[in-house]
Amino acid sequence: MYFYGASLYPGGSQADLNSVGFDWMHNYWCNLMNETAMNGLENPARPIAIAAMIILCFSILVFFFQCAKQLVTSKIWRIIIRVFGTLSMVSACLIFTQFHDIMTIISSVFGILVVIGIIWAVYQSNFTFFKISGLVCILLMLLNNYIYYSLNGIEYLPIIQKITFAVVLLWIAGLSLKMKTRGY
Secondary structure (H helix, E strand, O other), X not given: OHHHHHHHOOOOOOOOOOOOOOOOOOOOHHHHHOOEOOOOOEOOOHHHHHHHHHHHHHHHHHHXXXXXXXXXXXXXXXXXXXXXXXXXXXXXXXXXXXXXXXXXXXXXXXXXXXXXXXXXXXXXXXXXXXXXXXXXXXXXXXXXXXXXXXXXXXXXXXXXXXXXXXXXXXXXXXXXXXXXXXXX
16 A cells, blocks of 8 residues: 555655655655645645555554564563553554654654563564564664654665664564464
8 A cells, every 4th residue: 555655646755845756765654644745736645645554553553462462471561562552553543643743752662662572572482583683673763763853864764764664564574473383
């Protein structure tokens, strides 16, 4: 759905307000959810991108609950993952609103705590690859937030954002598959 939404995006990016179409190097995913594209035109990608975001967040929330149930042994971490995971994903679903910045902060803070909880559970398992790759996920999320709030290297953030999404989603998919094949 995001790829389809990107194909509908009229244009404009932080690098060039007059560019045509979605620029994978310079547009953010959030640009797809804006009412107006950065070039000032009405954005037909918006409903598709919002629907994609809701589906993505719900899917990740299901992962959080499954991981808490199947992998996490500590009762407190199970609660933290479920509650903070829900807060993170509900906030992420709302980044298309006028409260984008605050929703991004809420989603990021709670999301990082959830990933820390999951990585803690992974560290108690023998999933060595997921221990290391989980730390890479946290570092990428922290890098995204650092760049976003400090503006240092902001011109690179759109591509770093997409790399982070891909790495985190691959980590989630891989860990889900690993839990399933291990009978968790």
